[in-house]
Amino acid sequence: MTEPVKQLPSCPDGLSDASQALWPCIVKPGASVGRCRLIEEALRCLDRLAQVRGILATESLTVTTERTKAVHAHPLLKIETELRRQFASLWSALNLEWRADIDGYL
Secondary structure, X not given: OOOEXXXXXXXXXXXXXXXXXXXXXXXXXXXXXXXXXXXXXXXXXXXXXXXXHHHHHHOOOEEEOOOOOOEEEOHHHHHHHHHHHHHHHHHHHOOOOOOHHHHOOO
């Protein structure tokens, strides 16, 4: 069994500014080391998702093969979908999903 963290752990290196800002809002003193690692992985996933979306914003959503000239969805669209799934899975495992009783209704 992992020991609880006694104080707020420092933000891991390599996270984006946006993820660094989220870290102290999500990680609380007393959180287990395992929970902190899951949060770190979720934020890294979110950072990578932002990178992919940035690339997709500047490129066409389709690519054409050189040889056959067939048109296909951009390969990063599949990666974007997988990153969103991974992030949602981690967020849900951490019980950080949307709650109408706390966050309000849309």
